[in-house]
Amino acid sequence: MTAPIISVQRVSKTFGRGAGMTHALEDVSLETQPEEFVSIIGPSGCGKSTLLRIVGDLVEPSAGTVAVKGKSPHQARLDRDYGIVFQTPVLYEWRTVLRNVELPLEIMGRPRAEWDGRAEAMLQMVGLKAFQQHYPWQLSGGMQQRVAIARALVFNPSILLMDEPFGALDEMTRERMNLELMNIWSQTSATVLFITHSIPEAVFLSSRVMVMSPRPGRIERTIMIDLPRPRTAQTRLVPRFFELVTAVREGLREDPAVAAGHDFVEEPV
Amino acid sequence: MARTDSIAAPDRVPVPLRRGIWRFLLSASVIVMIAIIWEAAKTLFAIPAYKLPHIYEIAGEFLRRGNQGELWLGIFAQNAAYTAWEALVGFLLGGTVGLGLAVTFAHSRLLERGLLPYVIASQTVPILAIAPMVILWLGTSWFSKSVIAAYLTFFPVTINMLRGFKSVDPDALSLMRALAAAPRQVFLKLQFPAALPYLFTALRISATASVIGAIVGELPVGSRYGMGVVIITAAQYNTWRSSNLWAAIIVSASIGIVFYHVVATIERRIVRWRPADAEGQTA
Numbered sequence: 001m002t003a004p005i006i007s008v009q010r011v012s013k014t015f016g017r018g019a020g021m022t023h024a025l026e027d028v029s030l031e032t033q034p035e036e037f038v039s040i041i042g043p044s045g046c047g048k049s050t051l052l053r054i055v056g057d058l059v060e061p062s063a064g065t066v067a068v069k070g071k072s073p074h075q076a077r078l079d080r081d082y083g084i085v086f087q088t089p090v091l092y093e094w095r096t097v098l099r100n101v102e103l104p105l106e107i108m109g110r111p112r113a114e115w116d117g118r119a120e121a122m123l124q125m126v127g128l129k130a131f132q133q134h135y136p137w138q139l140s141g142g143m144q145q146r147v148a149i150a151r152a153l154v155f156n157p158s159i160l161l162m163d164e165p166f167g168a169l170d171e172m173t174r175e176r177m178n179l180e181l182m183n184i185w186s187q188t189s190a191t192v193l194f195i196t197h198s199i200p201e202a203v204f205l206s207s208r209v210m211v212m213s214p215r216p217g218r219i220e221r222t223i224m225i226d227l228p229r230p231r232t233a234q235t236r237l238v239p240r241f242f243e244l245v246t247a248v249r250e251g252l253r254e255d256p257a258v259a260a261g262h263d264f265v266e267e268p269v
Numbered sequence: 270m271a272r273t274d275s276i277a278a279p280d281r282v283p284v285p286l287r288r289g290i291w292r293f294l295l296s297a298s299v300i301v302m303i304a305i306i307w308e309a310a311k312t313l314f315a316i317p318a319y320k321l322p323h324i325y326e327i328a329g330e331f332l333r334r335g336n337q338g339e340l341w342l343g344i345f346a347q348n349a350a351y352t353a354w355e356a357l358v359g360f361l362l363g364g365t366v367g368l369g370l371a372v373t374f375a376h377s378r379l380l381e382r383g384l385l386p387y388v389i390a391s392q393t394v395p396i397l398a399i400a401p402m403v404i405l406w407l408g409t410s411w412f413s414k415s416v417i418a419a420y421l422t423f424f425p426v427t428i429n430m431l432r433g434f435k436s437v438d439p440d441a442l443s444l445m446r447a448l449a450a451a452p453r454q455v456f457l458k459l460q461f462p463a464a465l466p467y468l469f470t471a472l473r474i475s476a477t478a479s480v481i482g483a484i485v486g487e488l489p490v491g492s493r494y495g496m497g498v499v500i501i502t503a504a505q506y507n508t509w510r511s512s513n514l515w516a517a518i519i520v521s522a523s524i525g526i527v528f529y530h531v532v533a534t535i536e537r538r539i540v541r542w543r544p545a546d547a548e549g550q551t552a
Contacts, residue, residue, distance in 0.1 A: 058443050077449055084447045090440045094462045094542045106458070107448045135542045 003070065004031035005159060005191045006055055011064030012216075013050055023216030024050045028064070030210060030219060032191050034158075039194040039202040039209045040219075041248065047217030048195045052163050055193060056084055068159065080108060082159035083152030083190075087167050089144035091136040091151075097123065098132035101151045108155060122150035125184055142173045146180065153188060160190040166201065175236075178204050182231045199252070203244045204231060211251040221251050322512035330516040341513075345499070345520045352483050352496040353524050355411050359418020360479035360528070364472060366419060367426025374427070375434040375460070392424050396482065401489045409491040418482030422475040429471035433464025466543070469536040476528035484521060496521045 013025040024047035032038045040048045053059040054066060057073035068076035076082065083104075091100045101119040110118075123129045126146040128139075136144055145165055152160060166174045178201055185192060196202050202209045209223045225244055227235055235241055304324055311321050318326065331342040370388065374381035400417050407413035437460055445455045487497025496517060503514035 053443075056447055058446060077447065080449060082447070084444065086440045086443070088438075088440060090438060090444050092441065092459065092462070094465070094540075103458070104448050107445070107450045107454055137542075 002034055004067075005034050005036075005069055006030070006032045006193060007065075007067040008051070008055065009065045009067075011051070011054060011061045011066060013047065013054065013059070013062045025054075025061075026216035026218050028212075028217065028219055032193060034191055035189050037185065037192045037194065037205055037207045039196055039206040040212055041196055041199065041202045041209055041252070042212030042217065043214050043252070044197060046212045046214045048212050049163050051212075051217065052161050052193060052195050056082060056161050076159075080104075080155060081157060082161050083155070083157040084161045085145070085148050085152045085163065085165045087164045089136070089141075089148040091144055091147055093136050095136075096132065097128060097134050097136065097139070097147050100136065100147055101132075101154050103151060104155045110155070118154055119150070122154045123147075125153075125187060126150045126180065140173075142169055142177055145169070145177065149181070149184060153184070153190070156188075158190060160185075160188075160192045162192060162194045164195050164197065167197065174198070174201065179231075179233060181205065182229075186230060199245055199248050200236070203227075203241060203248055204235060209248055211248060223247050223251060319509055319511050322515060326512040327515045327519070330512045341516070345516065348494055348496050348499050349520050349524055351411065351494040352414075352480065352487065352521070353528075355414040355483040355486065355495065356418050356479040356524065356528065358412070358415035359482055360422050360475060362415060363419035363422025363475060363479065364426055367423035367471070367475070368430060368468070370423065370427045371430030371434065372456075374431050381431075388424065388427060391420075396421060396485050397488075400486050403486070404489050404491060409493075411494075414483045414486035414492075414495065417486035418479040421478040421482035425471040425474040425478070426468065429467045430464055433467030434460050436467070437463045466540055469532065469540060472532045473529055473536070476532045477525040480521070480525040480528055496524070 008028060008030045011025055011028045012023070015022045015024055028047075028051060030038070030040075040051060042048045050059055054061045055068065055073060057077040066073050069081055071079070071081075091097075092103065095103070098116070098119050101122055102115045105115045105118060120129060120132065123132050126149055128143060128146055128150070131139060131143065136147070139147065148165070166177045169177060182205065192205075194202070194205060203225055204227075206225045209225060211220045211223065212218065213220050223244065227238070227240060227244065307321070307324060310316065311323065331340075331345065333341050335341055335344055370384075374385060396417065399420060403413050403417050403420075407416060441459055441463070442455070445459055450458070483495065484497040484500065486492075487495035488501055492498050499517045500514065500521065503510075503517050
């Protein structure tokens with residue numbers, strides 16, 4: 001095994017203090033290998049987004065250590081090691097689609113001459129080249145999220161952090177976006193950390209699915225997804241897909257907190 | 270708004286010329302209605318000319334000759350230009366100061382907490398009390414009137430821009446952080462453009478306020494030019510000829526309307542990313 005790209009060791013996170021204190025994460029550890037697609041699945045409020053934000057140096061952990069490509073998340077952020085996609089597209093409404101995708105190149109001070117070429121190539125990849133002069137409001141939610149993916153990948157980061165990127169889309173659009181994401185991902189060599197609460201989505205996309213318990217968030221189990229690649233629309237129809245979906249679902253249900261029917265576990269690990 | 274995933278480009282709504290004509294007809298018909306009610310009331314209640322002149326008398330005021338034989342149209346134009354200049358300088362001055370304060374407050378919680386209450390308090394003092402003070406300090410030149418106009422102008426800009434800066438989507442800020450953007454880049458590429466619609470809302474208010482400020486600044490003794498002087502002269506010495514005062518009111522209002530539309534036009538040029546159906550809110 002090669003050195004992990006993302007290494008999270010015994011990370012905990014609490015928000016607030018005293019009576020209002022919330023345990024968002026407790027003793028979470030995970031490692032991702034290069035070019036791996038790892039999903040973290042869990043119910044709403046289990047701290048999975050917090051985990052992603054800790055990896056991205058947008059939130060500080062309360063305890064534990066995180067290493068991104070052997071560096072601190074802070075250094076990795078300054079080195080622009082990752083691209084990020086949020087649940088909402090977060091496009092700048094005053095910029096055209098093309099200028100939105102160019103934003104990271106502008107921020108990083110890349111030569112102006114390469115902006116258009118890079119951004120157009122990314123839009124080609126997400127199938128929106130014809131829309132490059134449109135403004136965000138002229139696009140559907142799914143198209144906007146594709147622009148956000150193009151923007152996240154435009155500077156060729158080695159890590160892609162995705163925080164429930166398709167959570168706001170309807171089921172049909174989500175399935176189509178999953179296919180497109182597989183297509184896009186196969187053209188990059190990025191390691192993906194993907195947050196979701198959709199079981200089929202996690203199984204379809206991932207090399208590995210990590211199941212998280214609700215507050216305090218803990219990784220309960222890891223399920224290896226051995227479906228062959230490339231994943232296509234056919235992938236959703238094979239029996240192994242359903243077996244794995246069931247396995248993840250069981251994994252979520254076997255969670256002691258869910259089984260006991262309350263969302264707070266007081267017993268220490 | 271229609272959203273589509275199809276490959277065909279969505280329809281671009283052409284500049285709605287028809288809507289422009291419709292709006293013009295609408296405001297024109299309002300003027301005609303007011304004129305009808307005006308004349309009807311005058312006849313019905315037998316209101317004398319010094320209280321309510323005929324509309325044609327007000328119109329005729331522009332073609333009347335003054336004491337030195339010059340046309341009132343020219344007198345109005347000269348004074349209106351004087352007031353417009355004061356208001357314009359005041360508008361630019363107030364806009365700059367207002368923007369500067371908003372940027373300062375957005376960057377410093379401490380300064381915002383310390384100074385914002387006084388900025389708000391400044392607007393509770395009647396401008397009529399401020400105006401003579403400014404004239405005493407700065408003299409009776411046009412510039413003191415611009416300062417008074419600026420006093421009314423800066424406040425909406427500060428308050429609205431501050432709200433604009435604070436309304437930025439937290440995830441949009443997270444994105445900037447993820448890209449390791451410098452504070453200057455965050456401001457220029459995110460916070461400022463995001464707050465632009467707020468700025469223009471404020472500037473439209475300020476455009477009319479600056480004209481009011483300039484006119485109020487012309488009221489204290491010592492002023493020789495401007496619509497404020499024309500108005501106070503008409504009100505004090507020409508009460509028997511109220512059509513002169515009415516004409517002055519129309520001219521003064523026209524300056525404000527022109528200012529407003531200039532700002533609205535610039536806004537449409539700059540804030541172009543907005544969907545066409547949001548234009549109703551901005552126009």
